[in-house]
Amino acid sequence: MTSIPDYVDLDEFDRQKALYGPFTDTVRELVDATIRTEVDDEVIREVQATIAAATAKLRARQLDGAxxxxxxxxxxxxxxxxxxxxxRNAIAPPLVFESDESGRHWTDVNLGAAYEGPPGLVHGGVCALVLDHLLGVTASKGTRRFTGTLTLRYLRGTPLGPVHATATIVGVDGRKATVRGTLSDPDGVTVEAEGIFISPAAPN
Structure with missing residues (x-):
């Protein structure tokens, strides 16, 4: 086990980003292939043994915790x-955020087979993950804030595939910011969200 350093050297940061980004993308591909494959039993057992051996190699030196x-x-x-x-998390889509001068934030992401809930649709909890993170990023512009409450309204199922999410701050009251956002597929809005995000209290 190894511990987590407080800071990452910039050159080392760039090296690790270039190394782990493609590595994690490959694991995402593996997850997708695991769900969708229809190869013979013998191939499954062969690949399982290969993955088990690769996992053992990676666990030879790892962090003590998250x-x-x-x-x-x-x-x-x-x-x-x-x-x-x-x-470095193959579970993450991953989300990449953009913003404009008005403070509006958005993300475009493709949610494939690994994010399925009802057949052919994105899991409702994954929709919540996308919106919670996006609204939190929007609320934290200039002041870091954390989720206090998050209210979601599912208008219809969100089909697997490309989705667009957007969010804007609609009010600030002291340490609290109210943010509204939507998740959409190519045909329109599928989920509406409103959250209250709170900045930590100053230490005494």
Whole structure:
């Protein structure tokens, strides 16, 4: 087991990003292939043995616990284990956020077979994950805030495939920010969201 350093050197950060990004993409492909494959039993057993051997190699040296949060010397947050945006987390789609001068934030992501709930549709909890993270990023512009409440209205099922999510702050009251957002497929909005996000209290 190894411990997590407080800071990541910038050159080392770039090296690891270039190394683990493609590696994690390959694992995402493996997850998708695991769900959709129809090869013969013999091939499944052969691949299982290969994956087990690869897993044993990776576990030869690993962190003591979760990845957590690190910072580069310039203050950039490194959360590569995060379920929404983690560079090293094959569960993460991953989400990439954009914004404009008005404060609106959005993300476009393809949610494939690994995110299925009802047949052919995105799991409702995955929709919540996308919106919670997006609304939180929107609320935290300039002031870090965390989810206090999140209310979702599912208008209809969200088909697997490309989705677009957008969010905007609609009010600020002291430490609280109210944010509204939507998740859409190519035919329109499928989920509406409203959340209250709260900045931590100042230490005494």
């Amino acid at each position: 990845f957590g949060r690190r910072f580069t010397p310039t203050g950039q947050s490194v959360m590569w284990g995060n379920a929404g945006v983690g560079l």
